[in-house]
Amino acid sequence: MPQIWPIGGGKGGTGKSFVTGSLGILLAREGYRTLLVDLDLGAANLHTMIGAPSGEKSLSDFINKRVKSLNETIVDTPTPNLSLISGAMNNLDIANLAHEQKMKIMRDIAKLPYDYILLDLGAGTSFNTIDFFLISNTGIFVTMPEPTATENIYRLIRSVYFRKIRQVLNVHHFRSLAKEAEERNSKATVTNPDLLLHIISELDPEKGEMLEETLSAMEFSLLMNQHRKQDNSNIGEFICRIIENHLSLKMHFLGNVAFDDHVHHAICEKRPFLDLSPHCKTALDLKSCFKKMLSLNDISGTPSVTLA
Numbered sequence: 590m591p592q593i594w595p596i597g598g599g600k601g602g603t604g605k606s607f608v609t610g611s612l613g614i615l616l617a618r619e620g621y622r623t624l625l626v627d628l629d630l631g632a633a634n635l636h637t638m639i640g641a642p643s644g645e646k647s648l649s650d651f652i653n654k655r656v657k658s659l660n661e662t663i664v665d666t667p668t669p670n671l672s673l674i675s676g677a678m679n680n681l682d683i684a685n686l687a688h689e690q691k692m693k694i695m696r697d698i699a700k701l702p703y704d705y706i707l708l709d710l711g712a713g714t715s716f717n718t719i720d721f722f723l724i725s726n727t728g729i730f731v732t733m734p735e736p737t738a739t740e741n742i743y744r745l746i747r748s749v750y751f752r753k754i755r756q757v758l759n760v761h762h763f764r765s766l767a768k769e770a771e772e773r774n775s776k777a778t779v780t781n782p783d784l785l786l787h788i789i790s791e792l793d794p795e796k797g798e799m800l801e802e803t804l805s806a807m808e809f810s811l812l813m814n815q816h817r818k819q820d821n822s823n824i825g826e827f828i829c830r831i832i833e834n835h836l837s838l839k840m841h842f843l844g845n846v847a848f849d850d851h852v853h854h855a856i857c858e859k860r861p862f863l864d865l866s867p868h869c870k871t872a873l874d875l876k877s878c879f880k881k882m883l884s885l886n887d888i889s890g891t892p893s894v895t896l897a
């Protein structure tokens with residue numbers, strides 16, 4: 590079964606695709622059979638980051654039933670061991686995905702014969718993005734040291750967390766428990782996850798235990814991209830601790846990745862940055878984040894039970 594790393598971030602332009610492509614190349618160089626899937630709803634451009642041609646085959650072919658299996662949409666890239674499923678060529682194809690279609694894509698992704706599958710997710714907190722995030726118990730959030738980006742990342746992680754709670758307690762059950770919780774304590778705010786968990790455990794110990802188990806299996810990571818010299822180096826770690834405190838969710842800080850104009854240059858050349866500038870600080874930062882992610886991965890990267 591592949592290890593799946595969904596990679597997302599609340600805001601466009603933080604570097605999700607750049608990080609996805611770079612981590613994919615590092616995995617492939619280690620000899621892992623690696624697949625990248627471009628699931629960005631509005632801006633599928635992962636192929637450019639890894640120097641792969643566009644347009645040959647894409648997720649659109651599968652969504653529109655031009656091919657029978659997801660396998661048929663996979664293309665090779667110039668990096669050995671690295672394959673790609675290009676993003677939907679028509680935004681409407683994926684933006685209008687029916688729930689069943691989305692579940693089928695997720696189930697089929699989890700069955701593909703790779704060691705690692707990385708999902709490049711779109712910005713924002715749409716259900717499509719969040720559900721793809723929940724395909725795995727792990728995931729990487731990419732942000733950058735600007736207030737707009739860090740605020741969005743908190744909102745996204747919170748949405749992912751509550752969506753998971755709703756998946757475990759079916760919607761009706763969740764609503765009635767939430768209502769009961771509010772009635773029990775007029776001051777209770779059920780948007781506080783700790784309190785919610787506590788109240789649910791009191792009302793329905795079995796569900797409470799199940800929920801606690803599911804939530805404690807989730808481990809997310811944060812990567813601070815486009816870090817400039819003048820930026821505080823500790824913001825990423827600080828955000829992780831805030832999230833851990835507010836959501837009781839394990840958050841690992843992978844590290845800072847330096848801003849470097851060579852990234853822009855590599856994208857313009859349509860060549861992988863790690864091939865063009867392998868020794869600069871940004872490349873070393875990426876490798877350090879990669880090693881940390883790999884060391885965490887053994888415990889948390891398998892597809893989550895919700896797909897069973």
Ligand SMILES: Nc1ncnc2c1ncn2[C@@H]1O[C@H](COP(=O)(O)OP(=O)(O)O)[C@@H](O)[C@H]1O
Nearest residue numbers: 601602603604605606607815847848849852853
């Ligand atoms: N570490 C970095 N240093 C310099 N520029 C970067 C870095 N990471 C990303 N960028 C720039 O940000 C732009 C957006 O990156 P991209 O990966 O497409 O973001 P996203 O997928 O989150 O929308 C890139 O075109 C690139 O110019």
Ligand SMILES: [Mg+2]
Nearest residue numbers: 605606629632
């Ligand atoms: Mg992108």
